[in-house]
Each structure stands twice: as C-alpha cells, then as structure tokens.
Amino acid sequence: MNHHHHHHHHPYKVLSDDDIDFFIRAIGAENVAQTVVTKRNEKKKKKTPYVPESDNDDNNSNDNKSEDEVLLIELNTDWQKKYFGKSKCALFPRTSEEVSEILRYCHENHIAVCPQGGNTGLVGGAVPVFDEVILSLKRMNSVLSIDDITGVCVCEAGVVLEELDDALMRRGMCVPLDLGAKGKCQIGGNVSTNAGGLRLVKYGSLRGTVLGLEVVLADGTVLSSLLRENRKDNTGYDLKQLFIGAEGTLGIVTKVAILASRAPEARIVTIFACDTFRKVVHLMVEVKKRLAENLSAVEFFDHESLKLTVDTLPGAKDPFPYADDLKTNIQFYVAVETTVNEKAMESRLRANVLNFARSVCVLAEDGRKSRGKFVSILQKKFRGDEAERNKPNLAQRFVISENEKHANELWNLRERISVALKYAGAVYKYDVSLPTIKMYELVERMRERFAERRMDDKVKVLGYGHLGDGNLHLNISRKEGPCKDTLAMIEPFVYEYVTEHKGSVSAEHGLGAMKVQELWRGKDAEEVRLMQRVKNMFDPRGILNPHKMIPSSSPPLPSKL
Amino acid sequence: MNHHHHHHHHPYKVLSDDDIDFFIRAIGAENVAQTVVTKRNEKKKKKTPYVPESDNDDNNSNDNKSEDEVLLIELNTDWQKKYFGKSKCALFPRTSEEVSEILRYCHENHIAVCPQGGNTGLVGGAVPVFDEVILSLKRMNSVLSIDDITGVCVCEAGVVLEELDDALMRRGMCVPLDLGAKGKCQIGGNVSTNAGGLRLVKYGSLRGTVLGLEVVLADGTVLSSLLRENRKDNTGYDLKQLFIGAEGTLGIVTKVAILASRAPEARIVTIFACDTFRKVVHLMVEVKKRLAENLSAVEFFDHESLKLTVDTLPGAKDPFPYADDLKTNIQFYVAVETTVNEKAMESRLRANVLNFARSVCVLAEDGRKSRGKFVSILQKKFRGDEAERNKPNLAQRFVISENEKHANELWNLRERISVALKYAGAVYKYDVSLPTIKMYELVERMRERFAERRMDDKVKVLGYGHLGDGNLHLNISRKEGPCKDTLAMIEPFVYEYVTEHKGSVSAEHGLGAMKVQELWRGKDAEEVRLMQRVKNMFDPRGILNPHKMIPSSSPPLPSKL
Structure with a gap:
C-alpha cells in the first residue's frame, strides 16, 4: 500500500x-x-x-x-x-x-x-x-416531500438553495434561510456549515429549523433514523446538532428535513442614513422593538462599502444623492427589511414603517420620484414641530421602497457588497461576532493600523454585516492584488482583537482550511480536546475532510498498517 | 470500599x-x-x-x-x-x-x-x-447580566424561570419560553430537558435561543468557554447542544446565556370552537398564515378536557355556555394567543383578529357582556350574506378576550388542564409528536380500546396540546386511583402507535426514568449506540444521573476496583 x-x-x-x-x-x-x-x-x-x-x-x-x-x-x-x-x-x-x-x-x-x-x-x-x-453531492438533488400542513420539507443534500426555495414558493412557503450564494450553494452545505445569512433575525438559526438529517458516517453507516420530521422530539441526545456546522468532518449529510416558513406576499425595504455607529445600534434596538412583528432583516453597511458598490457595480446608485447638499455627515446605512404574509396588509405595514421612520429621523425621506421637492417640504414641516425637536434623531434621513423593484434595488446595496468586492481586486474577508455596541471599533482600528504605516492609500477597509445578530463582515480590499505586508497588518491582529473582546473569530463562515488553528482562540483547551475526541469517535481514521476545522492531535498510526 | x-x-x-x-x-x-x-x-x-x-x-x-x-x-x-x-x-x-x-x-x-x-x-x-x-442547583440562583442592546441574559442554572422572567420584564424583555411550571422550574432544568412549552411557535426551540452554557463534566472539569454570549459562532462543533436535553447525564449545567425576547405590551386570546379535528388543523394553518406576525401560541383541547377543567377547578367557565342551544356539535377548542410589542397597536391587532375570526366562523363571537343578543343578531346577518355562505366555516363559534383579565381566564382553560388533572385522581400522561392531521386519532383509538373492554366508565381520555408544533398531550384520568389493568391498556400500545406513525414518544417531557427503554423505539440501533458512546465519552464511570434517558450497555467494571 x-x-x-x-x-x-x-x-x-x-x-x-x-x-x-x-x-x-x-x-x-x-x-x-x-x-x-x-x-x-x-x-x-x-x-x-x-x-x-x-x-x-x-x-x-x-x-x-x-x-x-x-x-x-x-x-x-x-x-x-x-x-x-x-x-x-x-x-x-x-x-x-x-x-x-x-x-x-x-x-x-x-x-x-x-x-x-x-x-x-x-x-x-x-x-x-x-x-x-x-x-x-450535486447529483443528489431531489425534493422528496413538502407537507402543506406542518411546513416540513424533506430533500436530498445536493438541492440548490434557490431551487428548494422555488419548490416551496409554489406552495406559498419559503426556506428559512437566505444567502447571497443561494443560486449555487446547496442545502446540505448550508446545514454542514450552519449557514446564517440575511434573515436570521426572522427565522432563527438552522439549529432550530433543521428537524432531521440523514447522515452517512465515515465507516459507511447510514444514520437514517436521524431524519425526523417532528417539530419536537426529546428522546435522547440530539445527535444531528453535531453534524450541523461540522463542515463534513463527522459524517456526510445526505438528506435534510427542514421547517419551511410561510412566504411573505409583500416586503418593504427602508434604508436609514446615520452619522455615528452608536446611533446605528440604537436605531437597531428601536427597529427590533417597534417593527418586531414584521421584521425580517436589519443590516448595516458603512459609507466606504456603499462607495465601492456604487463605483463598481453598474446600476447601483447612492440612495441619498442629495445628502451632501444638506450638509449631513452620513457614515452608515441601516437596511431594514419588513414583510407581511398577506398582500392586503401591505399598505398598513407601509404606514407603520413610515410612521416609525419619521419618528426617528432628523430629516424626511428621499422619495424617489419627487425627491428634491418632497424633502424640502417635509423638512420645513418637521423642523417647525415641537415633537420633532424632542425625538431621538437616530437617523439623518431615510428612503423607503415604493415597490418590489425598488425594494430589490435598495436591498442590493447591502446584498451585493460582496459581489462588488470580488470585482474590485484582492480582498481579505473576516466574519466576526463582537458585542454590537463595539462592533465597528474593529473597522476603525484596522483603518488606523494602515494609516500608521502609511499603507492606507493602497487598501479600502469596509465594514458591513448582520447588525441584528452582532455579526460584522470586515473586508480589506486591495485593488493591486494580494500582498504579504497587507495580510501581516491584518492577521493575527483581527483574531487577537476579537478574542480579547469575547467575540467569535468565525460568526458564520466556519473555520474550513483557513482558520483551523484559530479554533484554539477563545476556547479553553478542554473544549477543543473534547471536539477532537468527538471527531475521533465518529471518524477514527480521520478520512472525512481532513485538515479542516478541527486541528489534528497526532494520534498514533493505525495498527493495521 | x-x-x-x-x-x-x-x-x-x-x-x-x-x-x-x-x-x-x-x-x-x-x-x-x-x-x-x-x-x-x-x-x-x-x-x-x-x-x-x-x-x-x-x-x-x-x-x-x-x-x-x-x-x-x-x-x-x-x-x-x-x-x-x-x-x-x-x-x-x-x-x-x-x-x-x-x-x-x-x-x-x-x-x-x-x-x-x-x-x-x-x-x-x-x-x-x-x-x-x-x-x-437551587442555591445557584443569581441573574448575572442582562444586555439591553443584544437581549442576551446570563444567569446561574438554579434561577426559577418566573424569577428570570421578572428580572427581564423590568427591562422590557422576557424569557423565550413559557411553561405551566414556571413558578418552580429552573432555567438549568429547562435547558437540561430542552423544555418546549406554550410559545415555541413564537420563540422557537431552546436550541436556537440558548447561546452558551457553563457545564461541569463528570470528572469535575468546568467547561467555561462554552458560555458564549454571541448570537452567532461557527467555530468548531456546537458541544453545548449535547447538554441541551441531556437530562444531566453528560454534565451539570451551571450557567446559561440565553437570548431574551422583547416583552409584548398587549395580548389577545381567542378561543375557537370546532366540530371536527380536520377543521381544527385547517384552522391552525389559516391562523399561521393570516395571524403569523402576531402569533405567539396556537393550542388545542378537546371537549373532555374542557369538561374536566370546568368540573374540577373553581372559576373555570365554559366559554360557550349557549352552544347547546344553537345545536352546534362542538368537540374541540383552538386557543390562539396573539401579541403586540406596543400597546398603541392593540386596537389594530384586535381588528385583525376579529376580522380573521369572522371570516372562518359559521356563527359569531360570544361577546361576554351582550352574549345572547349579540349572537342572534350577527347570526342573522351572517346567514343572509352570500360571502358568508362561501367561507371556509372552519369554526362554529369564537370568543375573543376583552381585556387582560379575560385573556387570562380564557388562556387558563388550556394552561390549567394539567392542574385539573392533578386534582381529578390518578393520571397517565403521554407527550407525543405525531403528524398533525392524524394527531387526534390516537385519542380516539385509546377511547375505543377502553370501550371495547367496557372500561370506559372508569376512565376519562383527554387530548390537548401544542397544535402548532404537532405535539399531543394524551392523558388518561382515573378518579379511583392508579390501576394495573388500565396501564396495561395504554402501554405499550401508545408507544407502538406513535412509532408506527413516525412520531416521537417524548415530544418535550424527555425520557427520564419512565421511558429509558423507549429510546430504542423509532431509532435505529446505530443511533442509540452512538448515544451510548457519547455518554461513555463524557461520563465513563456513569455517575451522572444513572438509570435515566440512555439505556445502559453493560460496560466492564472499572479496572481500578
């Protein structure tokens, strides 16, 4: 051999x-x-x-x-x-x-x-x-069943997320997960990486919505009784949880039972423009409180992100083109997606959102059609109002989607940042959890580091992410391509910073081959050693996705060899 | 020794x-x-x-x-x-x-x-x-921190659920879990049993809302880095999931980090009366679709349950006392709880619920104050209306809460069934998951079994539970006390029936000492053996909560002895 x-x-x-x-x-x-x-x-x-x-x-x-x-x-x-x-x-x-x-x-x-x-x-x-x-898994791509009453859907692991969503949409339902990569990623991969994405605020994590899995273990054992379709089952340990987010290191997910959601019939996207990150966070808290029932996502991106998107992607437009004229100091954007299950309720939702937006905003909305005039009229009206002067002023301005096309346009400003980054040169991507209120400090510290070494003219430091989940995507874009010195400025600094602030060095992207050794950060050795023992129990010969996620612990050579 | x-x-x-x-x-x-x-x-x-x-x-x-x-x-x-x-x-x-x-x-x-x-x-x-x-754990009962921005709460395992809820309520938040036992049960026990309860429809399972745990392993190792406060963390295996629902057999939960919810400022409870279980289920589907944004619970109970509660508990009243006069054949009740975060939105919610209820109901609501008159007027009006004749007629009648006191009164009809049962003699309790549409057949089959043996005059067979989660509580009440022949009529029949219909023999109560051997049902031997290996890995000497949950597998005596 x-x-x-x-x-x-x-x-x-x-x-x-x-x-x-x-x-x-x-x-x-x-x-x-x-x-x-x-x-x-x-x-x-x-x-x-x-x-x-x-x-x-x-x-x-x-x-x-x-x-x-x-x-x-x-x-x-x-x-x-x-x-x-x-x-x-x-x-x-x-x-x-x-x-x-x-x-x-x-x-x-x-x-x-x-x-x-x-x-x-x-x-x-x-x-x-x-x-x-x-x-x-790409040839295992059948949707096996959809239960209209319970919303439980069973499918093979290789079904593309968007195709699964389409199949559910035909029954008035949708997948409780939404990612930028939905056109190519597969549900089995989503489960194996515990994908988060844009609508965690609404649907919660896959750990709640995945009801069952079929998994093939390293030695070929098919765990078929794990493929449960019950919303609730408290019999024994929930072994399927081990395979969610295990990146294929403990077994191969072959089938998934997932609880679909009712597909909303209408959505409204609102973008708020803020001048400080503290206001961004407090706006998020207000949004969660006052729009909770209809909230499906609350995201943020900084001005650097918007600039890159607008400069890079054809069709992407600054939602606040007149902001400079008004001498506002817009640094951040908060994207709020709200939905209703019934189209008939859309106008009521619109009234709610508008009412909320006006109550937290210094100026008025940027109406698309009647922009200049609309703003100046409302501006006057708002400034003369006593109540207006006492409101929290969390945002400088806002724009609310007029229809689904407009909603998409606005939403794309957030969703397509990663696409813009891909076209804008080399990019160093980090995906961290941090205490929400301090989340953006990491972006600022990173910019300072580049400025201190006079490297800031070569790189763009972008901050955006899942505000509602305390999940920051820090991206360093370098037009001229990858560069060792740039990487040395970022790592291990990012990981050290995040660990020091009790964050997570991988909020949703996983560890893969990139961050295997980072597993030791922020975890006690006992915890990592337990993971190694779990790995060893399920895959004693280490054949499944080696060199990924779990650092190897030098077990002896198998005696057979 | x-x-x-x-x-x-x-x-x-x-x-x-x-x-x-x-x-x-x-x-x-x-x-x-x-x-x-x-x-x-x-x-x-x-x-x-x-x-x-x-x-x-x-x-x-x-x-x-x-x-x-x-x-x-x-x-x-x-x-x-x-x-x-x-x-x-x-x-x-x-x-x-x-x-x-x-x-x-x-x-x-x-x-x-x-x-x-x-x-x-x-x-x-x-x-x-x-x-x-x-x-x-009762003397480890401190709430350690509550983060107003993220909603993350950290506390010791021995905090009583209701006390934790009170602490959160003072900050406008609440525990994402509600149980009848809230005045006595502890959060550590809730986590260790993966408690479900009444509001799973709204909050999802603890597997999504528990963000971190501190656990002491059998050998005394304290896993403190498991106590994370991040909403998202994809670094390594999610070991804390093993302890959720492990009934203390893998380690002792000593601290819990949980994601609190915003506390609603108003709620409305509606009880619908239905004549068939098929309508009960379709009503639930409609409720989930049309009241989704405000839905916090959708429960059901049968007429036998209501009768026992009304007969046993002082203060419990039939919500439809005139039903018989109208020659309706009411067999089931669906209790729908809806909430709003802001008191100001209550009247709008009331209008929504009322509108929904009227659209699915044959007759009109039972207004509390003007009951008789109100009904007869609306009844006439409805009968003359063309649209009314074409509506789905999922329910016979409904009653909607007028205020918080009334809401409690109505809600107690569902929540206090288990209390009534406690006072009504011996009770055999089963907690199963079944495909929702067939869920009630088990109750009917059970009644038939007692009727066939002419034992039906001695027992009451009750069905109620978490309709929205496909979770049935089957209860057999025997006034004269426990009886071996009665038990023999129930077990193993219940377990066999549930397994045959791909349900779960314990939806939320766990296995404990009662159902250890039932773990083998509905699971492949490979799955149970993996559980045994997990148990053995975490607790090689089997000292933690022995004789519970996981059937023992005759490991050899420790060599030291």
Missing part, C-alpha cells in the same frame, strides 16, 4: 487503479471523474473542450486537457480562487447507499475524502487541501 | 461517614442534608417539624424526623408522587467550583449523582432511582 505522508498526522492512501475500478463498479463510470488512470481517461477526451460552470478566464490551455482534467481543476478550486486542491478523483453518487459504499471503502482503505456541496464557502472548507477524493 | 450492586451495570459506592465529611468540608455543613451519619444528624433535629415546600398532606409522622430526613423525603419524591428515590444525601453547592469539587470527588469514588433543578419533571428524571446523591 502506498502512503502519502502530509505534514499532518493521518496517513492516507494514494489512489491506485484498483481504487478507481472500485468506484466505477460502485457508482458507474459516468459518475466518476479522475486523472489517476491515464489510459482510461484518454478515451474520454473531447474534441471541443469542456466548459466549466464557473467563470474561468484563464483556462485557454484546456484544449489539451481531458474532460475529467478540466472538471477536476474546477472542483479543486474554491470560488474565490484562493484555495487549490490536487485531487485526482471526484465522485458523484446519486443515492445515500452509494455514498455509504464509497465511504465504507475509503474507511477500510484509509482514503481521505472531501465532501463538496455548491463550493461557495469562503474559508476553503469545500475543496481538498491535498489529494483527497472529492465527493460531490 | 462498599459497593451497592443495582440491577444496572455500574457499581456505585455506598456513602460513608468519610464521604459526608468531605462534602461538609467542601461546601459547608449548612449546604449538606444527610441521613448517613446518624449522630451528626440527631443534633440538627428541631423542636418544630420542618415544613417542606410541597403540599404533603401525609407528613404527620414528621415530628419524629430530623430536619434533614424531612428534606430528603421531599427531594426524593417527584411532584406527581410517582417516583421515589432513597437518597441519603443532598448537596446545595453555591458556585460552579463547588459543583466541580463535588463531581471530581464523586467521579474518583464512583458515587452516583442525581442533579436536581425545580423537580417539576413528569418522567422521574430529577429524583434518584436508588440512593444517588442529590445535587440541587
């Missing part, structure tokens, strides 16, 4: 012809992509090159590559093109039994496996670190 | 004078109650007998008992007086360090421990099965 010794501690077998033969027998040649057996692969070469799904613009050399080679390059690369694996084999099982058969074989033969969903993660969790076999 | 061999498999040490001495040194004599060392105990005898908290009416013989003897009788007995332990020692630590010191000692000396919160459980989970040392 050949072994490939990485600088990590589990020895894994290097794939041989026999292994490929086994996989082909188990799931069919059409579900195996590989570059191990060259002769077999030659036959599959196409006249016209395979066009991969992602927008590779540097793949001109693919003409000489086999279909499988091209596919493997794609599957070995994360969407940010920061992480590159060297896997020579990708498997596309179609059933849980096939997943089980693959894992049993890999377990017996010490073959490392990297489970892959939509490959939209940000921390390198879904691509191999070395030559792990890629086990893609 | 003396060992007490139970018919279970872990051997535990019988307490000696030395053990008591250790406990007294560790936490102080005033925090140890014991009947092991007779001489020491004699000194503590009081002239006047100790009055226990619970309403023991058969404790006249306490005159001759020491204070500790009386206290131990109380702590060994569950509130239903169905489970009786024989513990000779109860400890009342005041800090996590004291809990740690106790457990380290018990672990080293193979002493079994039964953690106890408010002792309000229904399945015998909180009292010893044999002579386990009782570790009561």
Whole structure:
C-alpha cells in the first residue's frame, strides 16, 4: 500500500487503479471523474473542450486537457480562487447507499475524502487541501416531500438553495434561510456549515429549523433514523446538532428535513442614513422593538462599502444623492427589511414603517420620484414641530421602497457588497461576532493600523454585516492584488482583537482550511480536546475532510498498517 | 470500599461517614442534608417539624424526623408522587467550583449523582432511582447580566424561570419560553430537558435561543468557554447542544446565556370552537398564515378536557355556555394567543383578529357582556350574506378576550388542564409528536380500546396540546386511583402507535426514568449506540444521573476496583 505522508498526522492512501475500478463498479463510470488512470481517461477526451460552470478566464490551455482534467481543476478550486486542491478523483453518487459504499471503502482503505456541496464557502472548507477524493453531492438533488400542513420539507443534500426555495414558493412557503450564494450553494452545505445569512433575525438559526438529517458516517453507516420530521422530539441526545456546522468532518449529510416558513406576499425595504455607529445600534434596538412583528432583516453597511458598490457595480446608485447638499455627515446605512404574509396588509405595514421612520429621523425621506421637492417640504414641516425637536434623531434621513423593484434595488446595496468586492481586486474577508455596541471599533482600528504605516492609500477597509445578530463582515480590499505586508497588518491582529473582546473569530463562515488553528482562540483547551475526541469517535481514521476545522492531535498510526 | 450492586451495570459506592465529611468540608455543613451519619444528624433535629415546600398532606409522622430526613423525603419524591428515590444525601453547592469539587470527588469514588433543578419533571428524571446523591442547583440562583442592546441574559442554572422572567420584564424583555411550571422550574432544568412549552411557535426551540452554557463534566472539569454570549459562532462543533436535553447525564449545567425576547405590551386570546379535528388543523394553518406576525401560541383541547377543567377547578367557565342551544356539535377548542410589542397597536391587532375570526366562523363571537343578543343578531346577518355562505366555516363559534383579565381566564382553560388533572385522581400522561392531521386519532383509538373492554366508565381520555408544533398531550384520568389493568391498556400500545406513525414518544417531557427503554423505539440501533458512546465519552464511570434517558450497555467494571 502506498502512503502519502502530509505534514499532518493521518496517513492516507494514494489512489491506485484498483481504487478507481472500485468506484466505477460502485457508482458507474459516468459518475466518476479522475486523472489517476491515464489510459482510461484518454478515451474520454473531447474534441471541443469542456466548459466549466464557473467563470474561468484563464483556462485557454484546456484544449489539451481531458474532460475529467478540466472538471477536476474546477472542483479543486474554491470560488474565490484562493484555495487549490490536487485531487485526482471526484465522485458523484446519486443515492445515500452509494455514498455509504464509497465511504465504507475509503474507511477500510484509509482514503481521505472531501465532501463538496455548491463550493461557495469562503474559508476553503469545500475543496481538498491535498489529494483527497472529492465527493460531490450535486447529483443528489431531489425534493422528496413538502407537507402543506406542518411546513416540513424533506430533500436530498445536493438541492440548490434557490431551487428548494422555488419548490416551496409554489406552495406559498419559503426556506428559512437566505444567502447571497443561494443560486449555487446547496442545502446540505448550508446545514454542514450552519449557514446564517440575511434573515436570521426572522427565522432563527438552522439549529432550530433543521428537524432531521440523514447522515452517512465515515465507516459507511447510514444514520437514517436521524431524519425526523417532528417539530419536537426529546428522546435522547440530539445527535444531528453535531453534524450541523461540522463542515463534513463527522459524517456526510445526505438528506435534510427542514421547517419551511410561510412566504411573505409583500416586503418593504427602508434604508436609514446615520452619522455615528452608536446611533446605528440604537436605531437597531428601536427597529427590533417597534417593527418586531414584521421584521425580517436589519443590516448595516458603512459609507466606504456603499462607495465601492456604487463605483463598481453598474446600476447601483447612492440612495441619498442629495445628502451632501444638506450638509449631513452620513457614515452608515441601516437596511431594514419588513414583510407581511398577506398582500392586503401591505399598505398598513407601509404606514407603520413610515410612521416609525419619521419618528426617528432628523430629516424626511428621499422619495424617489419627487425627491428634491418632497424633502424640502417635509423638512420645513418637521423642523417647525415641537415633537420633532424632542425625538431621538437616530437617523439623518431615510428612503423607503415604493415597490418590489425598488425594494430589490435598495436591498442590493447591502446584498451585493460582496459581489462588488470580488470585482474590485484582492480582498481579505473576516466574519466576526463582537458585542454590537463595539462592533465597528474593529473597522476603525484596522483603518488606523494602515494609516500608521502609511499603507492606507493602497487598501479600502469596509465594514458591513448582520447588525441584528452582532455579526460584522470586515473586508480589506486591495485593488493591486494580494500582498504579504497587507495580510501581516491584518492577521493575527483581527483574531487577537476579537478574542480579547469575547467575540467569535468565525460568526458564520466556519473555520474550513483557513482558520483551523484559530479554533484554539477563545476556547479553553478542554473544549477543543473534547471536539477532537468527538471527531475521533465518529471518524477514527480521520478520512472525512481532513485538515479542516478541527486541528489534528497526532494520534498514533493505525495498527493495521 | 462498599459497593451497592443495582440491577444496572455500574457499581456505585455506598456513602460513608468519610464521604459526608468531605462534602461538609467542601461546601459547608449548612449546604449538606444527610441521613448517613446518624449522630451528626440527631443534633440538627428541631423542636418544630420542618415544613417542606410541597403540599404533603401525609407528613404527620414528621415530628419524629430530623430536619434533614424531612428534606430528603421531599427531594426524593417527584411532584406527581410517582417516583421515589432513597437518597441519603443532598448537596446545595453555591458556585460552579463547588459543583466541580463535588463531581471530581464523586467521579474518583464512583458515587452516583442525581442533579436536581425545580423537580417539576413528569418522567422521574430529577429524583434518584436508588440512593444517588442529590445535587440541587437551587442555591445557584443569581441573574448575572442582562444586555439591553443584544437581549442576551446570563444567569446561574438554579434561577426559577418566573424569577428570570421578572428580572427581564423590568427591562422590557422576557424569557423565550413559557411553561405551566414556571413558578418552580429552573432555567438549568429547562435547558437540561430542552423544555418546549406554550410559545415555541413564537420563540422557537431552546436550541436556537440558548447561546452558551457553563457545564461541569463528570470528572469535575468546568467547561467555561462554552458560555458564549454571541448570537452567532461557527467555530468548531456546537458541544453545548449535547447538554441541551441531556437530562444531566453528560454534565451539570451551571450557567446559561440565553437570548431574551422583547416583552409584548398587549395580548389577545381567542378561543375557537370546532366540530371536527380536520377543521381544527385547517384552522391552525389559516391562523399561521393570516395571524403569523402576531402569533405567539396556537393550542388545542378537546371537549373532555374542557369538561374536566370546568368540573374540577373553581372559576373555570365554559366559554360557550349557549352552544347547546344553537345545536352546534362542538368537540374541540383552538386557543390562539396573539401579541403586540406596543400597546398603541392593540386596537389594530384586535381588528385583525376579529376580522380573521369572522371570516372562518359559521356563527359569531360570544361577546361576554351582550352574549345572547349579540349572537342572534350577527347570526342573522351572517346567514343572509352570500360571502358568508362561501367561507371556509372552519369554526362554529369564537370568543375573543376583552381585556387582560379575560385573556387570562380564557388562556387558563388550556394552561390549567394539567392542574385539573392533578386534582381529578390518578393520571397517565403521554407527550407525543405525531403528524398533525392524524394527531387526534390516537385519542380516539385509546377511547375505543377502553370501550371495547367496557372500561370506559372508569376512565376519562383527554387530548390537548401544542397544535402548532404537532405535539399531543394524551392523558388518561382515573378518579379511583392508579390501576394495573388500565396501564396495561395504554402501554405499550401508545408507544407502538406513535412509532408506527413516525412520531416521537417524548415530544418535550424527555425520557427520564419512565421511558429509558423507549429510546430504542423509532431509532435505529446505530443511533442509540452512538448515544451510548457519547455518554461513555463524557461520563465513563456513569455517575451522572444513572438509570435515566440512555439505556445502559453493560460496560466492564472499572479496572481500578
């Protein structure tokens, strides 16, 4: 047996012809992509090159590559093109039994496996670190059942989030989760990374809405009785929770039972402009109190984020183009999404939101159509009013969506910041939890650090995120591309700062390959050691997504070898 | 070393004078109650007998008992007086360090421990099965912090739920959990049993709202870094989930960080009367759709439940006293609780609810003051209306609360059924999840079984529960007291029926001592074995709450002995 010794501690077998033969027998040649057996692969070469799904613009050399080679390059690369694996084999099982058969074989033969969903993660969790076999869930993409009465939906792990949402929408329901990556990410990956996203404020975490999972363990055992559809079940330990957010290191999620929500029939998006972060936070508290019943998201972004989006994305417009004329000092934007289940209630919601917005705002709304005039009239009216002078003045101005198209336009200013960042050069992304009131200080400290070293002309430091959940996305964008000195200014400073303030170094993105060693921060060694013991109990040979999430603890070589 | 061999498999040490001495040194004599060392105990005898908290009416013989003897009788007995332990020692630590010191000692000396919160459980989970040392959390009852901005509250495990709620209420917030036992149960016990209760529809499960825990493991290790206060944290496995609902078998919860909710300023309770269970379910679906934004609970109870409550509890009144006159055939009641955060919005909510209720109802509401007249007028009006004839007619009638006092009166008809049952004789209680649409069939099948054997004159079969969560409370009440033949008619039939219909044999009450062996039902052996391995990993000597929840699997005797 050949072994490939990485600088990590589990020895894994290097794939041989026999292994490929086994996989082909188990799931069919059409579900195996590989570059191990060259002769077999030659036959599959196409006249016209395979066009991969992602927008590779540097793949001109693919003409000489086999279909499988091209596919493997794609599957070995994360969407940010920061992480590159060297896997020579990708498997596309179609059933849980096939997943089980693959894992049993890999377990017996010490073959490392990297489970892959939509490959939209940000921390390198879904691509191999070395030559792990890629086990893609993409061909397990059926919605199995939707219960109109209870709202429970059962589906396979490879269903794309947006497709699941579409299936539910046809029944008046929706997935209790919304992410920017919804068009590509898969529900199994969402569960395995405990995805948070934009509407946690409304739906709560997946730990509450995922009712059951089918999981295949490292040794091929299928845990099918975990796939419960009951809203409540207090019999024994809730083992499924271990697999939620485990990034595929404890088992492979093959089916998901999730509690869908009623789809709202109307939504209203309001953007507030604030001058200080303290006001941003207090505005959020007021929003949660006074718009609670209809609140589905309360997000924020800073002026630097808006500027980058408006400068980078065609169609993105500053919602407050006249703000400068009015000598306001707008530094922050709070995006509030409110919804109603029944279209008939929309006008009442609009009245509520408008009433709320006026009560916390110095100036008036920026009406889209009658902007200049509208503002100046309301401005006068508000300034003359006694009550107005005593109101909290949490925001400088606001704009409220007039219709669904306008709501989308406004919402995109927040949702598409990450897309703008992708087009604006290299970007260092951090996703942290911090005490809400102090959350933005990290962004300011980071800007200071760059200014102190006179590096601030090369980088843009952006702060935005899930205000309602105390979750900050800190992004450092560098137009000229990645740079070691820039990274050295950020890390480990960010992690130290967050740990010192009792935050989380990964609020929702997970640890993946990027932050494995950060697990030790902010946790007692006892807690990490317990995690290692859990990992070892479920996957004693460490074949599942190695080098991810849980730092390895040098267990001895298996005695069989 | 003396060992007490139970018919279970872990051997535990019988307490000696030395053990008591250790406990007294560790936490102080005033925090140890014991009947092991007779001489020491004699000194503590009081002239006047100790009055226990619970309403023991058969404790006249306490005159001759020491204070500790009386206290131990109380702590060994569950509130239903169905489970009786024989513990000779109860400890009342005041800090996590004291809990740690106790457990380290018990672990080293193979002493079994039964953690106890408010002792309000229904399945015998909180009292010893044999002579386990009782570790009561009642003296760890401080609220440590409340964050007005994030709503995160940190407190010790022994805080009584209602006291925690009061502390939060003073800040405009509330606990995201509501139980009938709130005046006595403790938050640590709620977490350890993953309590559900009446408002799960609004707040979701504790698995989403509990943000962090401090837990002391069997060997005394204090897991303090689990006590996180971040809304989101995706670093590593979410180990705290294992302790939620573990009934104290994996560790002792000593502190809890929980996300409080904004307290509503007004509520409206509506009771609908329905003739079939199918309509009950469809009414629930409509309620969830059309009152979603304000919905905090949607419960149901059957006519048998109402009759028992009205007959048993003074002050409980039939909300539809004229129903018979109108020749309606009312079999079920749906209780809908709606709330608003702001008092100013109450009248608007009332209009909404009224509008909804009228749109699904055959007849009109039972106004309290103008009942007879009001009904007959609206009845005429409704009958003449074309639209009325086409409406879904999900309910026969409804009554809507006029004020908070009336809301309480109506809500108590649902909430106090279990109190009525307690006063009405022996009761066999079952708490199951079933597919909502078929949920009530179990109650009907049970009645048939008693009728077939002509035992139906001796028992009342009641069905009520958390309609919105698919959670049925099946109760069989027997005025003449407990009876073996009655029990034989119920079990194992109930468990078999539920398992066959893919339900859960314990939706929210847990397994405790009552249902340990039921864990095997509805779960694959692999799942139960994984639970056993988790138990063994956290508590290798099985000292924590033995004979509860997880069936023991005959591990070998520890080699040290």
